[in-house]
Amino acid sequence: MFELPEEHRMLQELVAKFVDRDLIPLEKAALAREAQGQPSGLTPQEEEKVLATCRELGLWGLDVPEEYGGANLPFSALAGVHEEQGRTCAPFTFPPDSPNLHMLIAAANDDQKRKYLEPYARGEAHSAIAISEPGAGGDPAGMTTRAVKDGGDWVINGRKIWVSRVPQADFVIVMARTGEGKRAEGVTAFIVERGTKGFIIEREIPMIGGQRTYELVFEDCRLPASQLLGIEGKGYAPMQLRLTVRRLQIGAWSIGMSRRALDMMVEHTKQRVTFGQRLADRQAIQWWIADAAVKIHACRLMVYDAAAKADAGKDVRMEASMVKLYGTEMATEVIDHAMQSFGAMGVAKELPLQLMAQKVRTMRVYEGPSEVHRMAIARRIIGR
Numbered sequence: 001m002f003e004l005p006e007e008h009r010m011l012q013e014l015v016a017k018f019v020d021r022d023l024i025p026l027e028k029a030a031l032a033r034e035a036q037g038q039p040s041g042l043t044p045q046e047e048e049k050v051l052a053t054c055r056e057l058g059l060w061g062l063d064v065p066e067e068y069g070g071a072n073l074p075f076s077a078l079a080g081v082h083e084e085q086g087r088t089c090a091p092f093t094f095p096p097d098s099p100n101l102h103m104l105i106a107a108a109n110d111d112q113k114r115k116y117l118e119p120y121a122r123g124e125a126h127s128a129i130a131i132s133e134p135g136a137g138g139d140p141a142g143m144t145t146r147a148v149k150d151g152g153d154w155v156i157n158g159r160k161i162w163v164s165r166v167p168q169a170d171f172v173i174v175m176a177r178t179g180e181g182k183r184a185e186g187v188t189a190f191i192v193e194r195g196t197k198g199f200i201i202e203r204e205i206p207m208i209g210g211q212r213t214y215e216l217v218f219e220d221c222r223l224p225a226s227q228l229l230g231i232e233g234k235g236y237a238p239m240q241l242r243l244t245v246r247r248l249q250i251g252a253w254s255i256g257m258s259r260r261a262l263d264m265m266v267e268h269t270k271q272r273v274t275f276g277q278r279l280a281d282r283q284a285i286q287w288w289i290a291d292a293a294v295k296i297h298a299c300r301l302m303v304y305d306a307a308a309k310a311d312a313g314k315d316v317r318m319e320a321s322m323v324k325l326y327g328t329e330m331a332t333e334v335i336d337h338a339m340q341s342f343g344a345m346g347v348a349k350e351l352p353l354q355l356m357a358q359k360v361r362t363m364r365v366y367e368g369p370s371e372v373h374r375m376a377i378a379r380r381i382i383g384r
Contacts, residue, residue, distance in 0.1 A: 004080065004304075011073075012080030014057060019084050022053050026090040027352050033210060035349040040210025041091050050092060051123075061121055063098055065105065068121040075307035079252045083300070086256020089352040089359065091211075095123040097165075098249065100173060103129075103242035107189060107230030116171060116191060128169040130160035130216055131239065137369075140187060140236065145218065147176040147188060154178075154190065154228065156198070156221040162366070166201060166214040170194055174218070179233045189235035191227045198222060209358030244317055246367045247324035248310065251303045254327030254363070255296055257356050261331075261338035262292045264353065269341050279341060288337040295330045302326060318380050321373040329370065331360045 004012075026046055034040040042050065054060050063078055064070020081094065104117040119125040136142030145158025156176050166172070171193045179186020192199050198221030205213045230238055266289060269279035279285050306319035335357045339346035346353055364370050 004076070008077040008080060011077060012084060015059065015081050015084040016087075018053065018057060018059060019088050022050055023085075023088040023090040023092055026050075027088060030090050030210070031349060031352065031355060034355055037206075038210065039212050040089075040355065041212075047092070051095065054094065059094055060123065061096065062094060064096065064101065064121040068118055070121060074311040075248060076304060076311055079248070079303050079307045082249050082252035083256045083259075083303075086253035087260040089355040096120050097127070099242040099246040100127045100129055102245045103173065103189075103238045104229075106241055107235075107238040111226065112191065112229065125170045126165065126168045127171055127173065128163055128165040129173040129175075129239075129242065130163045131175050132160065132162045134159060134161050134215075143175065143177050143187065145174070145176045147178050147190060147223075150222070152225050154223045154225065156190065156192070156218040156223065158218050159202075160216040160218075162205070162213045163216055164211075164213050166216070172199075172216070173229060175235060175239060185236075186233045187236045187239070188232050189229040189239065190223055191229050192218075192221065192223065193227075196221060196223070207362060209355055209362060211359075211362060240317065243367055244310075244320040247320040248303065248306055248316075250363055250367060251299065251306070251320075251323030251327035254331040254360065255299050255303065257331045257360060258292060258296050258299075258334040261335040261353060261356065262289065262296065264351075265289065265292075265338040265341045272341075285341060288341070292334045292337065295334070299323070299327050299330055318377055321368070321376050324367060325370050325373040325377070328360055328364045332357070332364065335360060 026042065029046070030040045030042070058071075059081075061068070061070030062073045062081060063075075064072065066072045078098070085092070085094070101117075101120065104113070104120065108117050116125065116127075120127060133143055133145060136144070145156065145160065147154045147156045149155075156174065158176060160174065163172070171191050174190045174192050175187055176190060177186050178188040198219045200217040200219060202215040202217045205215060207213055229235070265285075266280070269285050269289075272279045280289075302319070302323050306316050306323050309319060310316045335353060339353045339357060342351065342353065345351060348354070368376075
């Protein structure tokens with residue numbers, strides 16, 4: 001029988017209380033901002049208060065190595081953390097954001113660890129990553145941003161799009177092609193600090209759900225050799241590690257979102273009476289509830305299986321694809337049924353369901369769209 005260690009269960013319970021007490025009360029303001037067409041993110045005052053509470057509770061640097069002051073928790077412990085975090089539409093991430101952390105751990109040299117990883121691990125610095133390009137999407141073969149050696153420097157020219165967290169980022173990890181190979185060959189990672197000459201924030205792109213992404217331009221952006229992250233031409237592997245970490249997070253978030261939607265649907269349908277009968281007594285509603293419970297259970301087992309394998313040092317790229325694909329499509333269905341059960345109120349801007357629906361809709365695109373994951377899973381199976 002699968003069972004989490006007691007300390008992991010206690011951590012999940014602590015995070016659940018934190019979400020209920022400190023994050024869910026912030027949803028009303030976030031929903032109001034989104035309804036007015038503003039970013040739905042927390043205000044600086046809201047975020048400062050929440051971060052202070054995180055420090056008090058020890059919810060900080062959860063997967064940061066102990067040598068950098070963190071708890072060094074395994075993926076199997078973090079799965080419960082992210083599941084509880086997914087229950088709220090108040091946008092908040094426990095610092096530091098894990099995917100870039102793991103990429104820096106894997107690829108940074110000693111100087112880069114002191115300059116970038118250590119302050120990032122302490123929550124004193126913020127980062128973003130620029131991968132996608134206009135017209136290229138999730139296909140690395142379409143990457144055209146190039147970095148060319150010029151004496152002891154590198155000069156980057158190109159354009160990136162759909163980059164999150166740019167305004168807060170002290171540095172951006174930029175993927176650029178340095179070789180002539182196709183797909184993954186010749187892709188290199190660079191660290192570009194905010195304010196570097198030739199690094200231009202071209203425009204802000206409003207997304208659904210009050211989210212924002214950015215288009216970046218690099219015009220003769222000159223970097224010293226010290227800004228190359230990892231090995232020249234070998235940037236794809238640490239980037240894939242970063243994507244795998246996020247995909248496991250997304251699977252856990254999807255469980256939390258689906259749990260919240262299911263709880264709301266059950267509570268509402270037990271109270272709502274139409275044509276003399278409770279909605280909860282109607283077969284259609286009962287099947288929605290049953291299907292949601294079954295799929296949430298299945299997804300949780302998938303997430304913990306992938307997490308346990310990752311903790312054992314195994315390659316979980318296929319499992320991460322499965323988790324990301326199944327989790328986001330499951331959450332889409334469960335949230336939609338919950339919205340339908342509420343009728344007109346389900347699509348009102350006053351409830352978190354519509355914001356959750358918009359959030360999960362973007363999750364089916366970023367970190368690899370569903371179709372690309374299906375293609376990758378099939379290729380791995382056929383290749384066996």
